[in-house]
Amino acid sequence: DTAVSQTPKYLVTQMGNDKSIKCEQNLGHDTMYWYKQDSKKFLKIMFSYNNKELIINETVPNRFSPKSPDKAHLNLHINSLELGDSAVYFCASSQGGAEQPQHFGDGTRLSIL
């Protein structure tokens, strides 16, 4: 009965490859997010979708492309992976509204060789 689930948990790949991370939430939330957390634990928002519509796109290289097939899913596709993409990527969801907290998945650790 995991609320926000991401797959895979670990992703090890070569520079230049293309990879995808999937996220699903079963909380019935309208809004979903992707965050990047670096090795110093700094958390940076990348994208946010509300009811399948992109509402936040924070200065992210266009090699990163989110896709939301329905409001319960938000996937992240990354083209031409670079060394600097190594990080932990978190998916989150919320009901929307300033008073509602975000619910996070357990993260996908991406390592670029």
Place this chain on the structure above:
Amino acid sequence: GDSVTQMEGPVTLSEEAFLTINCTYTATGYPSLFWYVQYPGEGLQLLLKATKADDKGSNKGFEATYRKETTSFHLEKGSVQVSDSAVYFCALSGRRDAGKSTFGDGTTLTVKP
């Protein structure tokens, strides 16, 4: 724009010591304020929140009070345990841009027996 400034870590305490992690914010209007905790290998999870001035959020022995006059939301616990070792994030969600939360840089807490 909105911003959150947290006390720099890492913080190391002995078991049963008193904990304070400072958090101040800059925001337009009256944001909602949150503390999230991240245990090793996991995603962030909500620890407590406050949605208006003078509200006190509390959970698992942790407390924080929304102080509008000092724009602060300091996290406190009277007696920490080894199991409290984690990274703590202060965050705000503004009412104008309710789809987006602004996170502090995180403070790593280690509690030694």
